[in-house]
Amino acid sequence: MSTPDLDSVIEYLQALQANTCQALEDADGQGRFIDDAWVREEGGGGGGNTCILRGGQVFEHAGVGFSHVFGQQLPPSASRERPELAGCGFQAAGLSIIIHPLNPYVPTTHCNVRFFMADRNGQEPLWWFGGGFDLTPFYGFNEDAVAWHHTARQACDAIDEGLYATFKKNCDEYFYLPHRGEARGIGGLFFDDYNTGNFEQDFLLLKSIGEHFLKAYLPIVSRRKDHPYGERQRTFQLYRRGRYVEFNLVYDRGTLFGLQSGGRTESILMSLPPQVRFDYDWHPQPGSEEETLYKEFLPARDWLA
């Protein structure tokens, strides 16, 4: 029961990639994904397939990237929390999804599911799952925030009713910009080092996360994609995307580890928004919809209370 099965994980992630791309193309109605398969030449081997949709009518930029990399020597930066694994052979497989919609009333979102396995000489391999999904609205809607977290809780409850509270808190803590004193968005789920000892059971968590992501996101897209907007909302969206850039380049561990360990730059930085503004010391007008985002949506709270 607890023997890890990397091949099954890879097969699942590749199917999730294909299904996700198809569902996003259907939701967009116009944009099409382009597949970009790549090979990893340094630090062991492996490769991936980065699928990019650009300039859709709903999604300005969407990336769905699969990777499977392996090596004989786990880099020290990857084993900081597990020093006993330094220098061990490893395998890592993951799928990352990032969606930057065109309409500012449709939130940006991100999902990641990953599996890690390290060989330990003469012992059973060590393995764990990680991942989650989170939502970054520009304009807040209570209905959307509650529905998002409701579906996130369903994804967890299917496995263990104690998980949502922990993963939700992890997510609030992780997607946070200390230099702004500000959350990146309204959160969702984040977990790492997940291993209860039962591979099959833990793999079900990964599948549940993968299957609930678009269930949580696409209804929000449907509700907001035709919301009228103008220059003001577009400008605010590009400005808020600047926070996304700040978070991903200054704090996101996956991004920094990837860039610093010789990962494939374009596949790592596919998370960055297609267009961004930076405005010196900008503040929303009191009482505006933009201020509501800061006051009502970004501060961490229990959306299911």
Add this chain to the structure above:
Amino acid sequence: MSTPDLDSVIEYLQALQANTCQALEDADGQGRFIDDAWVREEGGGGGGNTCILRGGQVFEHAGVGFSHVFGQQLPPSASRERPELAGCGFQAAGLSIIIHPLNPYVPTTHCNVRFFMADRNGQEPLWWFGGGFDLTPFYGFNEDAVAWHHTARQACDAIDEGLYATFKKNCDEYFYLPHRGEARGIGGLFFDDYNTGNFEQDFLLLKSIGEHFLKAYLPIVSRRKDHPYGERQRTFQLYRRGRYVEFNLVYDRGTLFGLQSGGRTESILMSLPPQVRFDYDWHPQPGSEEETLYKEFLPARDWLA
């Protein structure tokens, strides 16, 4: 002779700020700087004055920021290279200049001059100067690159004819994106920990850097600001600005130290470009002007050979 005189440095930096803003307003002909004075409340005291010009006819965004901060406890991250200073009282004063022009044929530029002083119980204070200036063209012109480095060498030669080669090499090494295998621009000067033991003499270096910066930059602005351009050049400019964002947020020590040590976020991030694009796996067309930047200008070379 070697007693450090912080007040003189501050006075010089403030005058340099005023003169720089005036000269940039004159060169722009329309844009005006707005002064934003701020007070540092955490970690000791001090403050600064951040001057921002936005939406000029030549300069899309320019920032000229002075700061003077002090504290009783030098943060460990600031004393990593000098562990004997951890916990010492310190004073730091600096001026940063960043210019993002509108016309893609006018290069982006950056200049920084700074002074640092640490108290050591019962001993003379330790002090040093740092700074430099560098140029980031979107479209390369040999004439501009040679003139830029010629003036950079003049700034150094006025003090010591051995400095240019060292500071130029430092600059090439510092403003480099390892994950791209690419320089940020065509370099210039970069130095840190500069102390020959003679404060007055070393202060002359700072003044020389400060005085040669606009002498090097403004003639390039004059030559290129009316160069015709279209959508293609503007798009390339916004795309290349993405590299500027990557460098500043992933690698720039001043930016990261500032953000992580509770510095004033808006004054630190005034360096970011006003508008930016990120495009997945974009490459210039063979034989294009854009490719020439990558092939002829970004690889480090001796422009004065």
